[in-house]
Amino acid sequence: METAVVWFRDDLRITDNPTLADAVTAADEVVPLYVVDPRKRGETEYGTEKLGAHRARFRRESLLELRAGLQDRGGDLFVRRGRPETVLPEVAGRVDADAVYAQTKPATEELETEVGVRETLPDDVSFERRWTHTLYHVSDLPTSYERMQDTFTPWRKAVERECSVRDLVAPPDAVPTPDLPAGDVPTVSEYGLEAPTDDDRAVLRFEGGESAGKRRLEEYFWEEDRLREYKETRNGLLGAAYSSKFSPWLAAGCLSPRWIHEEVRRYEDERVSNEDTYWLVFELLWRDFFQFQFCKHGSRFFHPNGIRDVEKAWERDREAFDRWANGETGIPFVDANMRELNRTGYMSNRGRQNVASFLADALGIDWRWGAAYFEERLVDYDVASNWGNWAYQAGVGNDSRDNYFDVLSQAEYYDPDGEYVTTWLPELEGVPPEAVHRPWELSEGERAEYGVRPGVDYPEPIIDLEARYEDLQG
Numbered sequence: 159m160e161t162a163v164v165w166f167r168d169d170l171r172i173t174d175n176p177t178l179a180d181a182v183t184a185a186d187e188v189v190p191l192y193v194v195d196p197r198k199r200g201e202t203e204y205g206t207e208k209l210g211a212h213r214a215r216f217r218r219e220s221l222l223e224l225r226a227g228l229q230d231r232g233g234d235l236f237v238r239r240g241r242p243e244t245v246l247p248e249v250a251g252r253v254d255a256d257a258v259y260a261q262t263k264p265a266t267e268e269l270e271t272e273v274g275v276r277e278t279l280p281d282d283v284s285f286e287r288r289w290t291h292t293l294y295h296v297s298d299l300p301t302s303y304e305r306m307q308d309t310f311t312p313w314r315k316a317v318e319r320e321c322s323v324r325d326l327v328a329p330p331d332a333v334p335t336p337d338l339p340a341g342d343v344p345t346v347s348e349y350g351l352e353a354p355t356d357d358d359r360a361v362l363r364f365e366g367g368e369s370a371g372k373r374r375l376e377e378y379f380w381e382e383d384r385l386r387e388y389k390e391t392r393n394g395l396l397g398a399a400y401s402s403k404f405s406p407w408l409a410a411g412c413l414s415p416r417w418i419h420e421e422v423r424r425y426e427d428e429r430v431s432n433e434d435t436y437w438l439v440f441e442l443l444w445r446d447f448f449q450f451q452f453c454k455h456g457s458r459f460f461h462p463n464g465i466r467d468v469e470k471a472w473e474r475d476r477e478a479f480d481r482w483a484n485g486e487t488g489i490p491f492v493d494a495n496m497r498e499l500n501r502t503g504y505m506s507n508r509g510r511q512n513v514a515s516f517l518a519d520a521l522g523i524d525w526r527w528g529a530a531y532f533e534e535r536l537v538d539y540d541v542a543s544n545w546g547n548w549a550y551q552a553g554v555g556n557d558s559r560d561n562y563f564d565v566l567s568q569a570e571y572y573d574p575d576g577e578y579v580t581t582w583l584p585e586l587e588g589v590p591p592e593a594v595h596r597p598w599e600l601s602e603g604e605r606a607e608y609g610v611r612p613g614v615d616y617p618e619p620i621i622d623l624e625a626r627y628e629d630l631q632g
């Protein structure tokens with residue numbers, strides 16, 4: 159009798175999961191396993207935490223749902239605590255496994271763990287890796303990732319011209335599993351974190367799991383018919399209707415990008431095919447690009463100068479960094495975005511670009527501190543998407559043109575009525591829209607009239623931003 163262990167990592171789904179499907183096909187019995195690795199939490203070298211409460215809760219919900227899905231198929235999800243390098247050989251030995259099937263990912267620590275597991279498995283247990291988290295398969299690229307270009311557009315065009323997306327893999331009908339102690343799915347408090355409280359202002363209550371992810375697509379594509387206006391509205395800041403919000407489910411692997419792609423095609427057949435529908439796939443290609451860039455450059459993405467041959471002198475001013483992180487810079491657009499992140503675990507793409515540019519360009523602070531802070535806070539944190547985008551924004555990554563975001567004009571353009579900043583900074587509610595992005599310019603009379611006291615109930619700006627932008631231009 160053949161037995162296979164299926165080691166779930168960031169692929170917490172049953173639909174279109176080749177790792178699970180191949181194991182079920184090859185073996186008579188499978189052991190679906192999730193390992194709670196102590197190295198995934200704790201303090202980083204930047205003084206931040208690796209795991210925050212929003213992502214911990216999302217993962218718990220995703221694991222509970224995966225367990226329920228496997229139980230519906232006659233199986234279960236076994237949860238064990240410890241280093242995968244120790245747990246996998248133990249479990250494989252206990253069930254006399256012939257093989258371990260696992261998702262493979264490009265990030266450095268994940269790869270090290272994977273190599274460690276392979277080395278500690280006995281020789282007669284084969285280690286089967288599956289690449290399952292991108293739209294295009296790594297083996298189908300026009301050039302191998304080692305030789306891929308570091309610039310997005312030519313790479314994307316070559317992929318669109320020369321590759322096709324593979325078909326979905328059907329979910330197994332049955333998952334025959336031996337009788338073993340199940341093990342508890344970790345709670346948020348097991349990580350020493352406090353469960354997050356919900357906030358009415360959040361764009362969504364992100365609920366982990368494959369069916370919640372599918373429900374979000376159902377709502378966004380089919381019920382509310384938003385895909386037809388995706389590109390036009392994706393730079394929004396408030397509410398569920400702008401952009402798909404698929405990122406947390408993609409990051410945990412609750413949704414497969416190929417499944418989303420198939421739904422886009424179905425929408426294009428049944429409703430409308432336009433630039434907006436194409437643009438969602440275009441964004442999934444950005445996601446793929448960073449994954450393959452990580453395969454190519456590996457740990458260089460964690461260097462202060464990133465993947466580029468530039469020498470930048472980064473500031474390491476802890477006090478200024480803390481003001482940024484806590485949303486207390488006195489620049490409303492930055493503060494509103496950071497407070498949203500801190501309260502809800504999510505921030506729009508427009509917000510992320512602006513706060514990242516503010517930290518790295520305007521304050522000149524080591525962008526890796528910001529990336530590490532996002533790692534702690536984001537519900538959708540993904541190594542490649544996060545560090546790749548941060549490096550890009552800091553001018554040390556891909557396509558970098560040393561362009562900074564002028565946060566003040568961005569705020570005035572994308573939040574002309576000040577609705578976004580006053581949602582997250584109620585202390586500025588009384589200030590009229592034309593002044594709300596620059597409260598420091600208010601006269602004494604205006605301050606009294608609008609009931610705002612910069613320096614008392616809202617901070618004075620941490621820097622003279624306009625002067626700083628002049629310097630950057632000069």
Ligand SMILES: Cc1cc2nc3c(=O)[nH]c(=O)nc-3n(C[C@H](O)[C@H](O)[C@H](O)COP(=O)(O)OP(=O)(O)OC[C@H]3O[C@@H](n4cnc5c(N)ncnc54)[C@H](O)[C@@H]3O)c2cc1C
Nearest residue numbers: 401402403404405441445507510511538539540543544547
């Ligand atoms: C500094 C910075 C840090 C970021 N960190 C992360 C991160 O840790 N995890 C993460 O998933 N995204 C990250 N992003 C990318 C992007 O901001 C989010 O994917 C997006 O805002 C999520 O919302 P959405 O699902 O509604 O996106 P949509 O606009 O609906 O896009 C659909 C999907 O495409 C992908 N996508 C879109 N834009 C990008 C992009 N620029 N790079 C990579 N993939 C993209 C995401 O998977 C997203 O879910 C970061 C961007 C910046 C500027």
